[in-house]
Amino acid sequence: MTPFTRRQFFTNGSHLLGGAALSSLFGQSLQAAMSHKAGGPHFAPKAKRVIYLHMVGGPSQIDLFDYKPEMQKWYDKDLPDSVRQGQRLTTMTSGQARFPIAPSKFEFSAAGQCGIMMNTELLPNLAKKADDLCWMRSLHTEAINHEPAITAMQTGNQITGRPCLGSWASYGLGSANENLPTFVVLVATPSNREQEQAISSRLWSSGYLPGQHAGVSFRSKGDPILYINNPPGVPDSVRKRTIEGLNALNELEFQQLGDPETQTRIQQYEMAFRMQASVPELTDLSKEPQHIFDLYGPDVKTPGSFANSVLMARRLAERGVRFIQLYHNNWDHHSNVGTRMPSQCKDVDQPCFALLEDLKQRGMLDDTLIIWGGEFGRTIYSQGGLTKENYGRDHHPRCFSMWMAGGGAKGGAIYGETDDFSYNIIKDPLHISDFHATVMHLLGFNHERFTYKFQGLDQRLTGVEPRKVIPALLA
Numbered sequence: 001m002t003p004f005t006r007r008q009f010f011t012n013g014s015h016l017l018g019g020a021a022l023s024s025l026f027g028q029s030l031q032a033a034m035s036h037k038a039g040g041p042h043f044a045p046k047a048k049r050v051i052y053l054h055m056v057g058g059p060s061q062i063d064l065f066d067y068k069p070e071m072q073k074w075y076d077k078d079l080p081d082s083v084r085q086g087q088r089l090t091t092m093t094s095g096q097a098r099f100p101i102a103p104s105k106f107e108f109s110a111a112g113q114c115g116i117m118m119n120t121e122l123l124p125n126l127a128k129k130a131d132d133l134c135w136m137r138s139l140h141t142e143a144i145n146h147e148p149a150i151t152a153m154q155t156g157n158q159i160t161g162r163p164c165l166g167s168w169a170s171y172g173l174g175s176a177n178e179n180l181p182t183f184v185v186l187v188a189t190p191s192n193r194e195q196e197q198a199i200s201s202r203l204w205s206s207g208y209l210p211g212q213h214a215g216v217s218f219r220s221k222g223d224p225i226l227y228i229n230n231p232p233g234v235p236d237s238v239r240k241r242t243i244e245g246l247n248a249l250n251e252l253e254f255q256q257l258g259d260p261e262t263q264t265r266i267q268q269y270e271m272a273f274r275m276q277a278s279v280p281e282l283t284d285l286s287k288e289p290q291h292i293f294d295l296y297g298p299d300v301k302t303p304g305s306f307a308n309s310v311l312m313a314r315r316l317a318e319r320g321v322r323f324i325q326l327y328h329n330n331w332d333h334h335s336n337v338g339t340r341m342p343s344q345c346k347d348v349d350q351p352c353f354a355l356l357e358d359l360k361q362r363g364m365l366d367d368t369l370i371i372w373g374g375e376f377g378r379t380i381y382s383q384g385g386l387t388k389e390n391y392g393r394d395h396h397p398r399c400f401s402m403w404m405a406g407g408g409a410k411g412g413a414i415y416g417e418t419d420d421f422s423y424n425i426i427k428d429p430l431h432i433s434d435f436h437a438t439v440m441h442l443l444g445f446n447h448e449r450f451t452y453k454f455q456g457l458d459q460r461l462t463g464v465e466p467r468k469v470i471p472a473l474l475a
Helices: 006-026 028-036 069-074 148-157 165-173 238-258 259-285 291-294 305-320 337-361 432-442
Strands: 047-054 108-111 116-121 133-140 185-189 216-217 323-328 370-374 377-386 393-396 399-406 424-429 452-454 457-459
Touching: 028 069, 047 148, 047 165, 047 305, 047 337, 047 457, 133 424, 133 432, 165 185, 165 323, 165 432, 238 259, 259 370, 291 337, 305 323, 305 337, 323 337, 337 370, 337 393, 370 432, 377 399
Parallel strands: 047 323, 047 370, 185 216, 185 323
Antiparallel strands: 108 116, 133 399, 370 399, 377 393, 452 457
């Protein structure tokens, strides 16, 4: 008999008794009684799936979507103390003698009927979709450094170990394709790799949710998932019998100990076997027509490029994957904005336009929510040296910009306003947890009722502080 430890007894004992009671009352197996499932959406969802394009490092809102023409008059003048208001700085600029204003060097112009002023020099294709996008220019967060900021953006809390947004979506919506995971992660390689941030699996962890809701990371080279294929000389029939034997042993252990992670292990083995057939078809782009390759741009056939990854995200979405998380690195522009920003925008401009166009042509944009943004913004003052052609920007959590599209987001809406320095919010602040509440609403969930019992508390993505859905962001 498998040993039953004191820790396991106190962790799982109450669940075992409850599961046994349910099993006797309703005639269910213990495994069915112990399974963790959300009750489904609270109301009809606008979005059936999400494609979240996270720009790792914090894109500069000042150089992309938050037009500040008055700053041209302030070139190389110090940021006034009345604007900074004693804000905490990172160690990268806290020792600077001066905080010289660095206006954006790029061309801005009005885009779409909504008239948003944006960087049309570097994002000419995205500008054509301005009226499909829901613009948010007043996001803010408490975190000023990357690790806590990206963790908060993904999980609602700066402390690691909590479920990410994708895991909550997986838990709530369930599977739409039994042959693929509900939550898939893609990591795109930027064409410029000057200053990348670390990206680890903790960002797509299921935290205290059941393990099957963790993101499954697909690789861009070699086998999409390690060890998914059979070893040389092992046919499918042998692999199938092996998995059946392992699952039988795991089922025995589950019945003895009631550990939910054993059930997760059973499901993962079964999913891996089914994915042996589904993943090769998914990743084979040879049947995509030429006009799709032309739409996504010249990098689309390069494995791991942003264009290639975005096309893969569309293929995952149309096959029923609920949440696709795509990371694109090198947006941490402490220096060399003049050179690096054009490179970054070239990576994402045409593919983002293509994704919107592609989904619209397939009738999928209305129920697919696309999210684009980073973990915080950048400062109006330059880090290090300053010339009109080049400058750097430090982290800035007080205000930053993101956009959404499709899935019930209000196209052409422009929400929030910052001061002339893009330093403080002066209208309609949008905390990242209010943003999470709004995303949950689009997926059909009341964020206050969408909870999971853990350590005696009803845990939720938006935490315990009062948070709200933003009606102005909804179509």
